[in-house]
Amino acid sequence: MSNGATTENLVIPQDYRFGPGEENALELDCGKKLYDVNIRYETYGKLAPARDNAVLIAHALTGDAHVSGKHSADDRKPGWWDNMVGPGKYIDTDKYFVICSNVIGGCSGSTGPRSVNPATGKLYNLDFPVITIADMVRAQKRLIDHLQITRLLAVVGGSMGGMQALEWSKSYPEMAQGIVAIATTYQLAPQSIAFNWVGSQAIRSDSDFSNGNYAVNPERGLATARMLAHITYLSDESMEQKFGRNLQDADRYSFAFKRDFAVESYLEHQGQRFVERFDANSYLYITRATDYFDLADGGTLAEALKVAKSDFLVVSFSSDWLFTTNQSEALVKALLANNLNCSFCEIESSYGHDAFLLEVDRLGALIRDFLANQRKKFQ
Amino acid sequence: MSNGATTENLVIPQDYRFGPGEENALELDCGKKLYDVNIRYETYGKLAPARDNAVLIAHALTGDAHVSGKHSADDRKPGWWDNMVGPGKYIDTDKYFVICSNVIGGCSGSTGPRSVNPATGKLYNLDFPVITIADMVRAQKRLIDHLQITRLLAVVGGSMGGMQALEWSKSYPEMAQGIVAIATTYQLAPQSIAFNWVGSQAIRSDSDFSNGNYAVNPERGLATARMLAHITYLSDESMEQKFGRNLQDADRYSFAFKRDFAVESYLEHQGQRFVERFDANSYLYITRATDYFDLADGGTLAEALKVAKSDFLVVSFSSDWLFTTNQSEALVKALLANNLNCSFCEIESSYGHDAFLLEVDRLGALIRDFLANQRKKFQ
Numbered sequence: 001m002s003n004g005a006t007t008e009n010l011v012i013p014q015d016y017r018f019g020p021g022e023e024n025a026l027e028l029d030c031g032k033k034l035y036d037v038n039i040r041y042e043t044y045g046k047l048a049p050a051r052d053n054a055v056l057i058a059h060a061l062t063g064d065a066h067v068s069g070k071h072s073a074d075d076r077k078p079g080w081w082d083n084m085v086g087p088g089k090y091i092d093t094d095k096y097f098v099i100c101s102n103v104i105g106g107c108s109g110s111t112g113p114r115s116v117n118p119a120t121g122k123l124y125n126l127d128f129p130v131i132t133i134a135d136m137v138r139a140q141k142r143l144i145d146h147l148q149i150t151r152l153l154a155v156v157g158g159s160m161g162g163m164q165a166l167e168w169s170k171s172y173p174e175m176a177q178g179i180v181a182i183a184t185t186y187q188l189a190p191q192s193i194a195f196n197w198v199g200s201q202a203i204r205s206d207s208d209f210s211n212g213n214y215a216v217n218p219e220r221g222l223a224t225a226r227m228l229a230h231i232t233y234l235s236d237e238s239m240e241q242k243f244g245r246n247l248q249d250a251d252r253y254s255f256a257f258k259r260d261f262a263v264e265s266y267l268e269h270q271g272q273r274f275v276e277r278f279d280a281n282s283y284l285y286i287t288r289a290t291d292y293f294d295l296a297d298g299g300t301l302a303e304a305l306k307v308a309k310s311d312f313l314v315v316s317f318s319s320d321w322l323f324t325t326n327q328s329e330a331l332v333k334a335l336l337a338n339n340l341n342c343s344f345c346e347i348e349s350s351y352g353h354d355a356f357l358l359e360v361d362r363l364g365a366l367i368r369d370f371l372a373n374q375r376k377k378f379q
Numbered sequence: 380m381s382n383g384a385t386t387e388n389l390v391i392p393q394d395y396r397f398g399p400g401e402e403n404a405l406e407l408d409c410g411k412k413l414y415d416v417n418i419r420y421e422t423y424g425k426l427a428p429a430r431d432n433a434v435l436i437a438h439a440l441t442g443d444a445h446v447s448g449k450h451s452a453d454d455r456k457p458g459w460w461d462n463m464v465g466p467g468k469y470i471d472t473d474k475y476f477v478i479c480s481n482v483i484g485g486c487s488g489s490t491g492p493r494s495v496n497p498a499t500g501k502l503y504n505l506d507f508p509v510i511t512i513a514d515m516v517r518a519q520k521r522l523i524d525h526l527q528i529t530r531l532l533a534v535v536g537g538s539m540g541g542m543q544a545l546e547w548s549k550s551y552p553e554m555a556q557g558i559v560a561i562a563t564t565y566q567l568a569p570q571s572i573a574f575n576w577v578g579s580q581a582i583r584s585d586s587d588f589s590n591g592n593y594a595v596n597p598e599r600g601l602a603t604a605r606m607l608a609h610i611t612y613l614s615d616e617s618m619e620q621k622f623g624r625n626l627q628d629a630d631r632y633s634f635a636f637k638r639d640f641a642v643e644s645y646l647e648h649q650g651q652r653f654v655e656r657f658d659a660n661s662y663l664y665i666t667r668a669t670d671y672f673d674l675a676d677g678g679t680l681a682e683a684l685k686v687a688k689s690d691f692l693v694v695s696f697s698s699d700w701l702f703t704t705n706q707s708e709a710l711v712k713a714l715l716a717n718n719l720n721c722s723f724c725e726i727e728s729s730y731g732h733d734a735f736l737l738e739v740d741r742l743g744a745l746i747r748d749f750l751a752n753q754r755k756k757f758q
Contacts, residue, residue, distance in 0.1 A: 030634035130634040190618040190642040197643045198607045205599040207586035220584040228577045239569040253671050255409035255509040263569040264576045292632050
C-alpha cells in the first residue's frame with residue numbers, strides 16, 4: 001500500500017486493477033458489468049496512523065488524477081490544482097493524505113472506451129457501457145477499500161467533481177465525513193443538457209469519428225465540442241473584459257472567414273490544446289454521465305438526501321451560469337431540510353464557472369477551515 | 380410598380396434585379412462589387428398617393444421576405460410575422476404599405492452565395508464576397524428607390540432585422556423617419572461572436588461541406604449550428620418550463636446515447652426543419668455579417684450616431700440573454716445623448732430572445748402606437 005507516492009517532490013501515478021473474475025466485476029447502473037477495471041490514481045502526503053486524514057479529490061469533466069506536483073522535473077506544468085493542493089497549501093499535504101483517481105470512462109489511465117475490452121481483445125469504443133456519476137463513485141470506493149481507508153475525512157470536488165462528492169454522501173453515507181461541493185449542481189438544467197447534446201453531435205458529425213471506431217481522434221468535432229463547452233465556462237462579463245470585440249491581427253476585418261476576433265483565436269487555441277490530451281469517445285461518455293446525474297432520482301431532492309450523514313460545504317460563484325448559485329441554494333435547502341450540517345458560500349467573481357479553478361485564495365480558505373473542523377470532529 | 384401585390388388575399392413574391400453594368404453594381408464594405416443583383420421582396424397594402432405610409436420590415440438571421448399571408452391557398456403556414464402584419468393587425472396593411480425583402484447573402488430569392496456568379500457562370504459559394512449589415516441595407520435602399528419611395532415612414536426589425544433598422548438611421552438618415560429596433564444590439568458581444576464561431580466550425584467540419592462547394596447541403600453540420608443557436612434563442616427559464624429533465628420516450632435512461640431527454644428531441648427537430656429550408660453557405664455569410672456589425676464603428680456609439688435623425692422605438696425582453704436589455708439601454712443612452720426622440724421598453728417575458736416573435740400583443744401595441752405617431756408627424 002502506498003503512503004504518499006512521491007519521491008523527491010515528484011509524484012508517481014499508480015494503478016489499481018480489479019475485477020478479473022465475476023465476483024470482482026464492477027456493477028454499473030445500466031445493468032452491465034465492467035471486468036478487469038484499472039484505476040489510475042495519485043496520492044500526496046501520508047496516511048496518518050489513525051487513518052483519519054484521507055481526503056479524496058474528484059476531478060471535473062476533463063480532469064485527471066494528476067492534481068498536484070510534477071511527474072518529472074522536466075514537466076512544463078504541475079497538476080491541475082497545484083495551487084490548491086500541496087505542502088503548506090490550502091489542502092495541505094503535510095496534514096492530509098490526498099487521493100485523486102481518474103474516473104472510469106476517462107482517457108487518462110483509468111478504464112474507459114479506449115481500453116481493451118477483455119471479452120473481445122479489441123478497444124471498447126462505443127461498446128463501452130454508458131456509465132453514471134454513481135458508477136464513477138463505485139469505482140472510487142473500490143480504490144478507497146484497497147487503500148484500507150474505512151472513512152474519508154472529506155470528498156472534495158468542483159463541477160463534475162462536485163457531483164461525485166455529492167454522490168458519495170448518498171451512495172456511501174458512512175464513508176464520507178465531509179463533502180465539499182464546489183461550482184456544481186444536483187442535476188443538470190435542460191440548457192446544460194442541450195449544450196452537451198450539441199457538443200456530442202459535433203463529435204459525431206466529424207467524418208473521422210466512424211461511429212467511435214476511429215484510428216485518429218476526430219479532432220475537428222472534438223475541438224468544436226470543447227469550444228462550445230468553453231463558452232459556458234466563462235461569463236459574459238469575463239469575455240467582455242478579456243476580449244471585447246478586439247481583433248486578432250489587424251485593425252480591419254479580413255472579409256474572409258478568418259479568425260478576425262481575439263475571442264475566436266482564443267477558442268481555437270483551447271480547442272486545439274484539448275484534442276491533444278483528450279479522447280472523443282471519453283468526452284461522449286463523461287458528458288453523458290453528467291446529463292444523467294440526478295441526485296434527486298427524479299423525485300424531491302430532500303427526500304433523496306434522507307440517507308446522507310455527511311457535513312457539507314457548498315460553494316458557488318456569482319457569475320457561474322453553467323451551474324448557478326440558484327442550483328447550489330436548492331441543494332443547500334434540501335440538506336438543511338434533513339438537518340445536516342451545511343455551510344454555504346457564494347463567492348463574488350466575474351470568472352464564471354471557471355472561477356472554481358481561478359479563485360484559489362477565497363475558495364482555498366473556505367476549504368482549509370472546513371477540513372480543519374472535520375479533522376477535529378473526525379469519528 | 381407594384382402597389383400591394385396581393386390577389387384574393389394571396390401575396391405574390393416579386394423580384395427586382397439591378398446591376399448588370401458597372402454603373403449599377405452594388406458596392407460593398409469589403410471593397411468588392413456585386414453585379415446583377417436580385418432582390419426578392421413582398422409588399423402588402425397600398426402605397427398612399429402621398430407616399431407617406433411605407434413601412435420596411437427587415438427580417439432576422441434566417442427569415443425571408445415572406446412576412447405575412449400565404450403564397451397559395453394550400454400553404455400550410457403563413458409568413459413568419461403573420462400575427463403582427465396584415466389587415467387590421469398591429470402593423471395594419473389597411474393603413475400601411477409594408478415591404479420586406481430577403482437580405483443579400485440569403486437563400487430565399489435574393490442574390491447570395493448559392494446564386495450564379497455572372498463572371499464565371501458557376502455558383503459563387505465561398506467566392507461570394509463577405510457582406511455586412513450595411514451592405515444588406517444598401518441593397519434595400521436600391522429597392523426602395525425602385526419603388527419610388529423617397530422617405531420611409533419606418534423601418535422595423537427584430538434581432539438582425541433590428542440591426543438593419545438601426546443601420547438605416549445611420550446610412551440613410553433622411554430616408555427613415557422612424558426606427559423600430561426590437562430584441563437587437565448595436566454590436567455583438569464576444570459571447571455571441573463565440574457562439575457563431577462554434578456554429579460555423581460545425582458547418583465547416585461536416586464532410587459534405589467541401590469548402591462550400593457542396594452538391595448537397597451539409598445537413599449535419601448546419602443542424603448542429605442551428606441547434607446551438609436555438610439554445611441562445613430560448614431562456615434558461617423557458618427551457619426549464621418547457622422541458623425540464625423530461626424524458627422523451629420512457630421513464631428510464633436508454634444508456635445508449637439516444638435522444639433520452641425531451642430537450643434533445645426538440646433541438647434535433649429544430650435542426651432538421653432548419654436544414655430543409657436554409658443553406659449552409661448563407662448561414663456562414665449572414666452570421667458573419669452580424670459578427671461584423673458595429674454601429675459604433677469601433678468608437679463611441681454616441682459619436683457614431685451623430686448623423687442619425689430618426690425617431691426610435693427600442694424594445695428589449697427581460698430574459699433575452701443573446702441581445703440583452705443592457706445592450707438596448709446602451710443604445711438608448713447614445714440616442715438620447717444626440718437629443719433624438721427615443722422610446723424604450725423592456726417587456727417582461729420568460730421566452731428569451733424568441734420573445735420578439737412570441738410576445739405579439741405587448742410588442743404589437745407598442746409598434747402600432749409608434750407607427751400612428753410617425754404617420755401624424757410624417758414630413
